[in-house]
Structures are given as structure tokens and as C-alpha cells.
Amino acid sequence: MSTTLDSPRVQRTLDRLFQDADSGDPGIIARVRGDLERRGPSPDPERLAHLLADAYLPVSREVGRLLHLLAFATRARTVVEFGTSFGISTVFLAAAVRDAGGGGRVIGSEMHPEKVRRARHNLEESGLGELVEIREGDALVTLRDVEGPIDLVLLDGWKNLYLPVLQMLEPRLRRGALIVADDLDIAPDDLRPYLEYVRGAGSGYGSVEIPLGDRLEVSCWHGRDGREGGA
Numbered sequence: 001m002s003t004t005l006d007s008p009r010v011q012r013t014l015d016r017l018f019q020d021a022d023s024g025d026p027g028i029i030a031r032v033r034g035d036l037e038r039r040g041p042s043p044d045p046e047r048l049a050h051l052l053a054d055a056y057l058p059v060s061r062e063v064g065r066l067l068h069l070l071a072f073a074t075r076a077r078t079v080v081e082f083g084t085s086f087g088i089s090t091v092f093l094a095a096a097v098r099d100a101g102g103g104g105r106v107i108g109s110e111m112h113p114e115k116v117r118r119a120r121h122n123l124e125e126s127g128l129g130e131l132v133e134i135r136e137g138d139a140l141v142t143l144r145d146v147e148g149p150i151d152l153v154l155l156d157g158w159k160n161l162y163l164p165v166l167q168m169l170e171p172r173l174r175r176g177a178l179i180v181a182d183d184l185d186i187a188p189d190d191l192r193p194y195l196e197y198v199r200g201a202g203s204g205y206g207s208v209e210i211p212l213g214d215r216l217e218v219s220c221w222h223g224r225d226g227r228e229g230g231a
């Protein structure tokens with residue numbers, strides 16, 4: 001049986017977005033690296049978002065398929081995404097929510113206004129727009145009031161915020177919720193506190209690294225100290 005990912009509309013949208021990313025991102029990333037080397041390596045988050053305004057920085061196709069698989073297998077109804085960019089990962093997640101058939105939704109977050117506009121357009125083009133709400137602004141603010149229980153979280157924004165974003169959402173995680181943290185290879189120093197947290201004894205998470213794309217960490221919330229989150 002085919003899935004929403006096989007539909008011509010979704011495939012056309014993903015093909016176009018991945019092609020744009022493949023042709024544009026390498027030049028933009030090289031330019032931004034040069035800029036950071038000249039001006040110092042630690043720009044504030046808004047400035048980094050501005051410098052990377054035209055860069056997709058997407059999950060790989062394989063990671064996208066894994067996201068679809070995880071969200072579908074767990075029949076995810078509330079999916080939260082930190083870092084939507086132009087919406088590539090969001091298409092995979094929304095396709096899974098449609099395939100799961102439980103009336104679920106994806107809540108994305110993106111701080112760059114033009115990216116939000118284009119992500120919404122891309123989601124409409126794929127035919128999945130009605131399943132997605134993209135919240136504009138800093139995810140630490142915009143995702144604060146997401147209603148639980150949350151079934152799946154994708155962490156793909158700036159790497160130093162993975163831990164605070166997860167801790168903010170934790171009280172609303174369903175027991176058994178999955179957390180997918182992308183890009184372990186991209187900023188290992190920034191991600192260390194996050195990985196120590198989810199891998200730590202007594203953390204409440206089971207966690208495993210997956211060597212796909214830029215490497216990712218998939219964690220499952222078991223609950224802690226009698227606390228099970230929002231379920």
C-alpha cells in the first residue's frame with residue numbers, strides 16, 4: 001500500500017525543495033563560514049538566522065523517511081518541530097500524520113519571517129498545509145503553550161537550544177513520546193549538554209544514536225520520578 005509520501009504532489013514538492021537546497025546551500029554555507037571566520041564565530045541567534053536566510057539546511061531524504069516511519073508507526077497525533085526552515089522535514093512529518101489518520105497535526109516553529117512564508121507555501125503546494133501550523137518567532141516563546149500530550153518532537157533549530165526546548169516541552173510529553181535530534185555531526189560542542197541529558201542515568205529517556213545523515217539521536221520518554229508528562 002502506498003503512503004502520502006508516494007503521492008505525485010508530495011514527491012514533486014520534495015524534489016523541487018531538495019534540488020533547490022542541493023544547488024544553493026553549499027555556496028551559502030561557504031560564504032557564511034567565511035563571514036564568521038572574519039567577524040568571530042559566535043553570532044547571536046537572530047543574526048545567524050539572517051545570514052542563513054536563504055539556506056534550507058534540510059534533513060536528508062533518509063532522515064525524512066525515518067521521521068515519516070517513526071511518526072506513522074507511533075500513530076503520532078501531536079508532532080512538534082523546532083526549526084522548520086522551508087518545510088522539508090515538515091512535509092515528511094505531515095505526510096505521516098495524514099497516513100496515521102488520527103486527526104493529528106504538526107506544529108512547526110521558525111524565527112525567520114520569510115522562511116515561515118515560504119514554508120507555508122511549500123506545505124500548501126504539497127497538499128498538506130491543513131495539517132500544519134507554523135509558529136513564527138523564537139521557539140522558546142512560540143512553543144511554550146503547545147497543548148500535550150506530545151507524541152513526537154523533531155529538534156532541528158540552533159543546536160545550543162535543543163536542551164532548553166526539550167526541557168520546556170517535557171512536562172507535556174506523552175509517555176513513549178519520541179524525540180529526534182538531528183545533526184550530531186554539525187555542532188558536537190553545542191550538543192554535548194543535550195546528549196548528556198538524554199543519555200544520563202535516571203534521565204527518564206531511553207536514547208540511541210543513529211548513523212544516518214548528519215547523525216541523529218532518537219530518544220524515547222519513559223517518564224521520571226512518577227512523572228509521565230502530558231499523557
Ligand SMILES: C[S@@+](CC[C@H](N)C(=O)[O-])C[C@H]1O[C@@H](n2cnc3c(N)ncnc32)[C@H](O)[C@@H]1O
Nearest residue numbers: 057058059083085088089110111138139157158
Ligand atoms: C537546520 S534548519 C531546519 C531545517 C528543517 N527542519 C528541514 O529539514 O527542512 C534550522 C532552522 O531553525 C531556525 N531556528 C533556529 N533557532 C530558532 C529558534 N530559536 N526559534 C525558531 N526557529 C529557529 C533557523 O532559522 C533555521 O531556519
